[in-house]
Amino acid sequence: MIKLPELFCIMAFSVAACSQKGNSGKQTTDREEELRDTVETGVATFSNPLLDSGADPWVLKKGGQYYYTHTTGNRLVLRQTDHMENLDSAVPLTIWKPDPGQEYSHDLWAPEIHFINDKWYMYFAATTDQDRDRNRRMFVLENSSDSPMNTEWEFKGKITDTSDHWAIDGTVLETGGAHYFIWSGWRTRDQPENSGKQQLYIARMENPWTLSGERVMISEPELEWERHGLVNEGPVAWKNPAGDIFLFYSGSGCWTDDYAIGVLKLTDPDNPLDPGSWEKYPEAVFSKNPGQGVYAPGHNSFFKSPDGSEDWILYHANDNPGDGCSPARKPRMQKMEWDSNGFPRPGIPVSRDSVLSVPSN
Secondary structure, three states: OOOHHHHHHHHHHHHHHHHOOOOOOOOOOHHHHHHHHHHHHOOOEEOOOOOOOOOOOEEEEEOOEEEEEOOOEOOEEEEEEOOHHHHHHOOOEEEEOOOOOOOOOEEEEEEEEEEEOOEEEEEEEEEOOOOOOOOOEEEEEEEOOOOOOOOOOEEEEEOOOOOOOOEEEEEEEEEOOEEEEEEEEOOOOOHHHHOOOEEEEEEEEEEOOEEEEEEEEEEOOOOHHHOOOOEEEEEEEEEOOOOOEEEEEEEOOOOOOOOEEEEEEEOOOOOOOOHHHEEEOOOOOEOOEHHHOEEEEEEEEEEEOOOOOOEEEEEEEEOOOOOOOOOOOEEEEEEEEEOOOOOEEOOOOOOOOOOEEOOOO
16 A cells, blocks of 8 residues: 555655665665556556465455454464555464364364454364364354454354364355354265265354254355365355345365366345255356466455455465465455346456556545
């Protein structure tokens, strides 16, 4: 974000005068390039990625602030910023670390922060120190402070339906005056029988840390584009300008370059527990762009621009083929459009060299 004093200085005296560098021979920095672009075009810009590393990026806008988190593996971390293009300047705060020897002590994945009933909640997947893959489950923390940027988080426990099967990537959907939990899970508890296949499940929430009733499957990897690893994961709900609810998810394995984003539409918002209420679109809406050096884009979230007029997609992607599910995944963002029928059109993942206008202020 370009601060007003900087911009005035640049407009009045040029970048060289403001920086006092003149022809010192120093290499032009990315920051100076962004300032120059702002002066020449009158529009503030940025380029992806937002950080050097950060898988499963999630952001929540609340009170003019953006609260951002991503997978770190051994702790839960939040960043706060008033402009997402300035995310790299936001100081990361460790809000919670698990005690050793617990069923949630390892592989803390895909955290999400939500604001429900005037309290903050952080949902995350985690596992034990033994038989880690089979024992992955979802857990939740609560914070009743005005701001989530502190360590006053209370561990509420495991959040599961009656099956208590393998579960990751939990998110919250609000519709019809109720809250629902949606996650990626196995059909059974046993890994060999399940064959590693991940489906999307939904259950009604009794409260932000308790589910009521049994889970219902609403999607499984059945389409060609989502069968490079038999995975449906990373669900997130978002509305179009007309208020229609879409559920975005990532299909195929994150270890492949074919990891991509698909979408379901909730056709009956009063009955999300009915699988027939979810219409699945046959093609991925956001997938790799090898020509621009973007591979395995997925596990996304969304946010509104500061003025609320734009929808932006936040996602991770790799710069190189074969990078897989590694720390090479970096958070990126770009503006998302809606077509005349209200269908999401996020476009194609842009390259690191693309200069983008910042979200509308």
